[in-house]
Amino acid sequence: MSPLQACLLFSSALFSLGLIAVLVRSNAILVLLGVELMLNAANLNFIAFWRYGPAPAEGHGVVFVVFALAVAAAEAAVGLALVIALHRHQRNVRLGDARRLHG
Amino acid sequence: MTIDHSELLHAFRPEACLVAGALLVLGLDLATGRGRTAERRARNAALLGLLALAAALAATFAAAPSGPLAAGTMLLDPLARVTRAGVLGLALLALAATPGTLRLPHAAEYVALLLFATAGFTLMAGTTSLLLGFVALELASIALYLLAGFDKSRPESAEAALKYFLFGAVAAAFLLFGFSLLYGLTGALDLPGIARGLAAQPVSPLLLVAVVMVLVGFGFKAAAAPFHLWAPDVYQGAPAPAAALIASAAKLAGLAFFLRLLGSGLTAPAADGPPAPWTGAVAVLAVLSLVVGNLAALGQGNVRRLLAYSAVAHAGALLLGVLVSGRAGPGPVVYYAVTYGLATVGAFLVLAVLDGQGGAQAHADLAGLHRRSPLLAGALAACLLSLAGIPPLAGFLGKFLVFAEALKAGGPASLPGAIALLAIALSAVALYYYLIVLKEALVRAPAPGAPVIRVPAGAALSLIATVALLLALGLVPDLLLRRF
Numbered sequence: 365m366s367p368l369q370a371c372l373l374f375s376s377a378l379f380s381l382g383l384i385a386v387l388v389r390s391n392a393i394l395v396l397l398g399v400e401l402m403l404n405a406a407n408l409n410f411i412a413f414w415r416y417g418p419a420p421a422e423g424h425g426v427v428f429v430v431f432a433l434a435v436a437a438a439e440a441a442v443g444l445a446l447v448i449a450l451h452r453h454q455r456n457v458r459l460g461d462a463r464r465l466h467g
Numbered sequence: 468m469t470i471d472h473s474e475l476l477h478a479f480r481p482e483a484c485l486v487a488g489a490l491l492v493l494g495l496d497l498a499t500g501r502g503r504t505a506e507r508r509a510r511n512a513a514l515l516g517l518l519a520l521a522a523a524l525a526a527t528f529a530a531a532p533s534g535p536l537a538a539g540t541m542l543l544d545p546l547a548r549v550t551r552a553g554v555l556g557l558a559l560l561a562l563a564a565t566p567g568t569l570r571l572p573h574a575a576e577y578v579a580l581l582l583f584a585t586a587g588f589t590l591m592a593g594t595t596s597l598l599l600g601f602v603a604l605e606l607a608s609i610a611l612y613l614l615a616g617f618d619k620s621r622p623e624s625a626e627a628a629l630k631y632f633l634f635g636a637v638a639a640a641f642l643l644f645g646f647s648l649l650y651g652l653t654g655a656l657d658l659p660g661i662a663r664g665l666a667a668q669p670v671s672p673l674l675l676v677a678v679v680m681v682l683v684g685f686g687f688k689a690a691a692a693p694f695h696l697w698a699p700d701v702y703q704g705a706p707a708p709a710a711a712l713i714a715s716a717a718k719l720a721g722l723a724f725f726l727r728l729l730g731s732g733l734t735a736p737a738a739d740g741p742p743a744p745w746t747g748a749v750a751v752l753a754v755l756s757l758v759v760g761n762l763a764a765l766g767q768g769n770v771r772r773l774l775a776y777s778a779v780a781h782a783g784a785l786l787l788g789v790l791v792s793g794r795a796g797p798g799p800v801v802y803y804a805v806t807y808g809l810a811t812v813g814a815f816l817v818l819a820v821l822d823g824q825g826g827a828q829a830h831a832d833l834a835g836l837h838r839r840s841p842l843l844a845g846a847l848a849a850c851l852l853s854l855a856g857i858p859p860l861a862g863f864l865g866k867f868l869v870f871a872e873a874l875k876a877g878g879p880a881s882l883p884g885a886i887a888l889l890a891i892a893l894s895a896v897a898l899y900y901y902l903i904v905l906k907e908a909l910v911r912a913p914a915p916g917a918p919v920i921r922v923p924a925g926a927a928l929s930l931i932a933t934v935a936l937l938l939a940l941g942l943v944p945d946l947l948l949r950r951f
Binding site for chain 1 (some may be wrong): 601618622625628630637650654772
């Protein structure tokens with residue numbers, strides 16, 4: 365197995381783990397962690413494709429990862445703020461209890 | 468790789484206006500807000516925000532069309548110009564209605580977030596690079612999550628924002644993973660480079676995975692079935708002016724980015740080649756959205772949830788437009804999205820005014836609206852009839868253009884033609900549920916003791932402008948179509 369294949373297998377596993385966490389966890393914080401895993405799996409892909417790709421000198425992949433990390437950080441900050449907003453109203457962060465809106 | 472900075476500054480002037488305006492709104496409120504009433508601060512912030520949006524709109528019209536800018540990350544073609552003007556106009560309508568309808572502390576932050584979101588939209592309108600596109604999409608999305616949760620006193624708002632955030636973040640992860648695979652396949656981040664890279668290789672399973680990931684991401688963001696589950700909750704729980712922006716301008720900007728990504732990134736340059744790899748998947752999303760949206764809207768007793776499901780149905784029609792845009796150009800589908808956005812903004816603004824008068828959730832809350840406020844009833848009727856596609860309102864022509872292109876593409880037996888026929892049949896269903904709402908507003912007598920509604924001046928102006936635009940675009944479609 366070439367190093368690129370190993371990287372891609374690892375990142376796919378990470379993405380799947382994150383998706384499973386998002387789907388089965390009920391705690392909002394753990395769901396947030398799952399999302400972070402998914403985002404970082406994609407970042408890993410960029411790095412792997414950049415390192416083993418045809419033109420590593422250009423550095424596109426690395427630049428993308430730097431931006432994606434910044435975006436993920438901003439997203440996590442906003443996500444935690446929204447979790448706190450929910451916590452103020454229902455005194456816990458269980459998504460299963462957040463069912464005021466339905467129809 | 469050289470970048471002409473003066474050209475760049477010229478091209479990004481609308482975004483510069485918006486960001487400078489947002490910072491100015493925040494700074495001015497910080498410097499002078501102390502000791503003033505919340506109402507006065509809100510009015511000042513809204514005025515400054517309106518000025519920034521108007522300046523951005525003027526800069527959009529002033530910008531000359533150009534070739535690829537900034538090493539191929541931006542392209543100011545007709546699609547970008549019309550979309551930019553469209554999202555700025557929609558944001559202008561949504562913001563003009565805020566003073567007097569949205570009674571919140573921290574109005575300056577609300578206006579600043581709205582301006583940041585709009586900057587994200589205008590960047591999405593013209594981007595030809597995966598990197599700029601992703602960052603612009605997230606700039607807009609993160610601001611919209613906060614706008615959805617802005618009413619901190621209501622638990623519904625917090626819940627809606629958290630749901631919107633979780634779905635949106637997962638969508639962003641899917642999109643990023645798809646983008647990383649596209650980068651791996653072609654080694655390029657700009658759309659023309661990706662198209663060249665893909666043309667040089669056969670369709671690989673990895674490409675299909677990338678396309679599916681990108682479509683899942685966009686499906687979530689655009690609330691296309693089966694990824695629409697967040698939309699009804701968010702439209703119901705978010706403050707109405709924020710929901711207006713989420714439902715209209717975000718859709719238009721996302722459509723422009725999606726069109727460009729599929730049209731100039733993922734399509735083989737040869738026009739007579741095999742169909743693009745995304746055709747089948749987009750068709751499935753379109754059919755599911757049309758059917759699920761229209762049928763689920765039938766059972767809704769809540770006006771906002773009804774509008775959400777109708778938004779899902781309209782997303783299906785937009786996807787049909789995307790499907791035929793390769794042959795017809797972006798004109799019809801962008802016209803559809805602009806007119807849909809106008810009508811949705813109008814409907815949500817009516818709900819926003821009603822929110823200030825005790826709330827409007829169930830259909831029965833609209834009873835006797837024609838007695839309580841003829842202006843609101845008339846505007847609601849115009850917007851819903853436009854959504855249903857009744858001439859001479861603009862919604863009819865939007866539907867007509869998209870469906871006619873789909874039928875022209877290969878007759879009723881072809882895939883787009885068949886979807887168009889399905890969409891036409893479902894339009895009758897849609898008319899039914901819009902008319903149920905209008906029956907409450909226009910025919911029923913008001914509940915005894917229901918007060919007359921006083922419409923704030925900004926909201927009234929905004930509603931009149933919306934209806935006037937719907938009529939003007941419906942009667943003179945060339946106002947928009949000749950720009951393509």
